[in-house]
Amino acid sequence: MSTLIDFVLHIDEHLMAMVADYGMYVYAILFLIVFVETGFIVMPLLPGDSLLFAAGAIAAANNNEGLNVWVLMPLLILAALCGDNVNYFVGKFFSEQIKKRDRILFFKREYITQTEAFYEKYGRQAIIMARFVPIVRTIAPFVAGAGNMPYRRYITVCILGAVLWVVGITLLGYTCGGFEIVKNNFEIVVFGIIGVSILPIIIGVLKAKLKKS
Numbered sequence: 001m002s003t004l005i006d007f008v009l010h011i012d013e014h015l016m017a018m019v020a021d022y023g024m025y026v027y028a029i030l031f032l033i034v035f036v037e038t039g040f041i042v043m044p045l046l047p048g049d050s051l052l053f054a055a056g057a058i059a060a061a062n063n064n065e066g067l068n069v070w071v072l073m074p075l076l077i078l079a080a081l082c083g084d085n086v087n088y089f090v091g092k093f094f095s096e097q098i099k100k101r102d103r104i105l106f107f108k109r110e111y112i113t114q115t116e117a118f119y120e121k122y123g124r125q126a127i128i129m130a131r132f133v134p135i136v137r138t139i140a141p142f143v144a145g146a147g148n149m150p151y152r153r154y155i156t157v158c159i160l161g162a163v164l165w166v167v168g169i170t171l172l173g174y175t176c177g178g179f180e181i182v183k184n185n186f187e188i189v190v191f192g193i194i195g196v197s198i199l200p201i202i203i204g205v206l207k208a209k210l211k212k213s
Contacts, residue, residue, distance in 0.1 A: 027072070031079040034080055035082055038137060039085075040083075041091075041139065049134065050190045050194065053173035056169070056170040057183075060173070060175070076170070077162050081162050083141075087138070091143060141158070
């Protein structure tokens with residue numbers, strides 16, 4: 001766990017070391033990280049947002065040498081979509097078993113019911129919003145599949161969400177990463193990215209507690 005925390009907080013340094021050590025293979029490593037975070041329901045803690053920001057910042061700092069942002073973005077969009085589709089169909093496969101039993105792994109039957117109601121209330125934008133929230137973006141495709149959301153409806157917003165997420169955060173890093181204040185305070189920037197991204201989870205938990213009290 002401490003290794004993961006160190007990797008997240010100093011992701012710029014680790015990513016630069018990976019570029020130096022592995023060259024072009026770093027694209028495959030980044031593809032794998034994004035794929036695993038979005039595709040494996042048991043791996044929701046990988047650094048998606050900060051990874052995209054750091055990759056964009058490093059591409060800008062090195063004038064697209066080592067990491068080219070215009071190669072990186074379509075590659076990671078594809079990684080996110082591949083992961084989402086794996087997660088969706090795994091959820092679809094376990095759908096009936098979850099509904100017959102109280103729990104599979106850490107999924108309770110009520111989670112599916114609640115999420116179906118959430119999707120019904122907020123529609124397609126729920127999938128897009130979930131993309132920008134850590135942990136939730138890993139769980140959302142699984143639950144969409146388990147909740148029998150029609151694939152055609154799911155995949156259209158899934159593509160839009162992946163494009164907005166990868167392009168938005170990577171270009172933010174590419175634009176801001178060259179600023180000295182960002183370079184010299186990258187750890188604080190990472191904390192800020194994490195804080196903003198988990199804010200919806202915190203608000204949701206507080207709202208749920210207030211309703212119960």
